[in-house]
Amino acid sequence: MGGGLTAAVPxxxxxxxxxxxxxxxxxxxxxxxxxxxxxxxxxxxxxxxxDFFARPAQEVAPALLGCVLRHETPDGAVAxxxxxxxxxxxxxxxxxxxxxxxxxxxxxxxxxxxxxxxYFTYGMHFCVNLVCLPEGTASAVLLRAGRxxxxxxxxxxxxxxxxxxxxxxxxxxxxxxxxxxxASAGEAGxxxxxxxxxxxxxxxxxPARLCQALGIDRGLDGAxxxxxxxxxxxxxxxxxxxxxxxxxxxxxxxSRAAEIPWRFWIAGDPTVSAxxxxxxxxxxxxxxxxxxxxxxxxxx
DNA sequence: CACCCGATCGTCT
DNA sequence: GACGATCGGGTGC
Numbered sequence: 001m002g003g004g005l006t007a008a009v010p011x012x013x014x015x016x017x018x019x020x021x022x023x024x025x026x027x028x029x030x031x032x033x034x035x036x037x038x039x040x041x042x043x044x045x046x047x048x049x050x051d052f053f054a055r056p057a058q059e060v061a062p063a064l065l066g067c068v069l070r071h072e073t074p075d076g077a078v079a080x081x082x083x084x085x086x087x088x089x090x091x092x093x094x095x096x097x098x099x100x101x102x103x104x105x106x107x108x109x110x111x112x113x114x115x116x117x118x119y120f121t122y123g124m125h126f127c128v129n130l131v132c133l134p135e136g137t138a139s140a141v142l143l144r145a146g147r148x149x150x151x152x153x154x155x156x157x158x159x160x161x162x163x164x165x166x167x168x169x170x171x172x173x174x175x176x177x178x179x180x181x182x183a184s185a186g187e188a189g190x191x192x193x194x195x196x197x198x199x200x201x202x203x204x205x206x207p208a209r210l211c212q213a214l215g216i217d218r219g220l221d222g223a224x225x226x227x228x229x230x231x232x233x234x235x236x237x238x239x240x241x242x243x244x245x246x247x248x249x250x251x252x253x254x255s256r257a258a259e260i261p262w263r264f265w266i267a268g269d270p271t272v273s274a275x276x277x278x279x280x281x282x283x284x285x286x287x288x289x290x291x292x293x294x295x296x297x298x299x300x
Numbered sequence: 301c302a303c304c305c306g307a308t309c310g311t312c313t
Numbered sequence: 314g315a316c317g318a319t320c321g322g323g324t325g326c
Contacts, residue, residue: 122319123310
């Protein structure tokens, strides 16, 4: 079925040139070539210019792969290299929160590009987008996954801390502390090393996990990621990601426009989340026959 | 590893 | 009043 969105969908995305060194703030020296990204710290330069975001989301999305999102808090700084994103084209996209027009929740998406649109979902999770297109037109790129490149210990604390564990003493790290820090060192072969590596890979694998690792919540809705003084900011590619190293496919878990391939990821990277089609939630089983009232007396 | 299910609440119909 | 741009734990192969 054609699906109303079809007509509004732009032509196939054509791999275009990556941002130049000048645009991205990269030093002229080369970073490692494309391919799965090895664990460990990555450089973090000046923020991307606002113009970078003043384009359609489906164009910005692949260009964000390899860029570094960093959040500074009193707990310390955590940075992730973006490995997976999804474009949401506002009014032209039935899957976008902005499809039905501007509301209090989606207001930021209609504002200046280069700001964070943070939303709360499923009663417990936050997800972060970066706003695209000029002010007045809504569109955004959802950051779905990343590799923690700085502050792995802080990220692990946020992800695995036993909720407000006053009872628990040491916290999640338990023995040995931040295993993630060791993982990148030299224990890749050992059982402990594999465990630490597996956990490190899961730190920011998925949009809500990424937000949790970075400590992002609704308080950062509207934050300017292009402002060098912002606690939340994004810098240019820490690593060259060529068009050949980028794969694309349908977006994860969307109930509408599910066939549009606006999800982009770094091919072969272990931190990319798994694809899952939308699953309509079974309606809560409502009691067909009212629970027996005791003694026929109706309470309430 | 694939599939199923419960949690939990802001947002929009 | 229903539905998520999700996650983690449990079951079963």
